[in-house]
Amino acid sequence: MREPESRETQYQSNMTKIRHTNYVRNSRAVVVLWAFFTIVFLILNIVVFIQPQWIGDSGESAVAGFFGLYRRCEEMAIEDDFVCTGDFFDFSTILNSYFKACAVLVGVSCLLFIVCVGCFFLFLVLNTATVLQTCAWFQLLSGILMLISCILYPAGWDDAGVQVVCGLQADKFDLGVCDIRWGFILAIVLVFDAFILSILAFVLAAKQANLLPEVYKDSDKEPIKY
Template sequence: MASSLTCTGVIWALLSLLCAAASCVGFFMPYWLLGTQMDKPVSFGTFRRCSYPVRDEERQATVMLEQCGRYASFHGIPSLEWRICTVVTGVGCGLLLLVALTALMGCCISDLISRTIGRVAGGIQFVGGLLIGSGCALYPLGWDSEEVQQTCNNSSNQFQLGSCQIGWAYYCTGAGAAAAMLLCTWLSCFAGKRQKQYPY
């Protein structure tokens, strides 16, 4: 099978896929922030939430509905910071996924990835990782929203968790972005084969 990648390039392609998958899975999962409300576990992502209060008209009481879902609209996301975080992190994940899929195609198609294209792809990965990292840095600014405070015993604030804790999805997203920025960007410099010089 023809390949336009060096041995280092194959490692780069596989690592790129792994980083993109980690960031995308972490971004989609609503387990960035964990807490409790009405003795039920509650978790938040940037645009999704698990367990939320609803009004039970039969019992004339508020009960916790234990299921996960997206917010009904973009403006339904609890804070402006989380809306920005959703867009920035989503774009970053899209860039990482685009480069990872292109790198995988480079394993099967000759002359697809040259040294220059490999370096450009590495630059795109760096930007993608930077965007995701920015999203992760913005996320704690939304901890002062009413929804989060209700879940964290009204003791949370910007960069203060209160009784809540950071979930695995936040770490997964950040780790994928960090690996893409540091490892993948460096490996991409050696990923493409030198192109043959033709006399014409």
């Protein structure tokens, strides 16, 4: 009777090892997918930061133009090229204090994701769960900064420079005759993306803690490590 029991125990042990191996592989695949989307987010975050397409003229605007976080572009004459001004490293060229604050917030948000991507190299030397938790906090803070900038940005719409394009009726949280452009919409989408990536990183970190580092022994083999 002992021999069947021994075979059954060995079979269960082998099946458990197979399930655990599949669990580890699936977990690593999700981590790779998370890392890929983190890099995509960084690229989109940089695009949102540098593109002056947060708000812009509509068909009713007297002057064609559009605005970003720190740059503004206006058409000097009908069917003429746009002339853009504004430099992130020269705050005196940014229209108002609200736009300046938003530029800094989104810039720091980009920097946090750059640091997060740089942390990928730590997977080679540190525990996976530790790296994921570190990145999760960076992503969460980045999402919060992006959210604050999206809320704060409309407070600067009463600026005289904005009113040249959007009309005198433009006011705080009122675009007048202008429209929201794709840059602002993408920034709002990135807020949710940052929170989703952060939550996923926290969940993956917790999953990594459940991965058994050393399990199951065969009678004549060394312990199997993952």
